[in-house]
Amino acid sequence: MYREGEVTLLVETLEGDADIYVSSTSLSPDFDNYDMNSVTCGEDKVEIPSDMKRPVGIGIYGHPSHDSTRYRFTVLVDYFSGSESFVQGNNREESDEDVEEESILWTIFVSILKILLDILV
Template sequence: MIFVLVFVFGILANVLTINCQFVSNQNGELDAGNWSYYKYTQKYQFRLVLESLNGDCDLYASDKVPYVDYSNYDLQSITYGNDEILIESSMRRPIYVSVYAHPYYANCKYNLRQYREENEYNSYKEHSESLKHDDDDDKQEVKLDTKNDEESEDKENFFWWLFINLIEILAEVIL
């Protein structure tokens, strides 16, 4: 039964995954209780993945505070192991990010990777913005893209419906 659950969730995760493109990599080393600071100016949506290679590092981000800490942040990920945060394209730029070395460990090493997240909505949005200044003939292309966007939204809604129904069925079987 558990194997079936893992298999179904694995398939759904692959179907609903957004395309990612590697952008940058930062390696660092911190003593206990210290911070490293980064600034990102890219306007697109991206994901930051912090991998603690030695010790435990935490990830904080803000679009307001240049020196983000555990009391002033907009986004955080403070798990043991890999930490991830998604920076939406709607957030103000620049994005300030800090990595904190947990005081329990004398020395922490980390790898901070940035991935550009590309989904169909963002692709359509960028494409339509580039067409704003084109001739009236190009407006037909935008209408065609809108249909494709609606079709992909229908597919996404179907997968969410399927996912929710599978969860309900599994809950009934377990209970």
């Protein structure tokens, strides 16, 4: 994930037990290689601070005590956290190119997440 600002990741387990792992040093975090994780039963939540190095790798794994795991994955982005123009109260204008570039990057990010989720499920 390349998105700047604070990002909250939510994993709601629907069946089994899904756990989430996040790393700023590996795009494929796992049980042994991660910076942040949430391994509770039920809803797991990881808050990625705006100052965490990007890109960030995200891994969601089902606990081995269950034959299968189903979950709902939600990404919440705070577009204003860490934004200098917001903190200082200045108006920042975005050009069409800025919006288009952000839209393309966001589309790529969502596509990669969907592929990762398909692989993990």
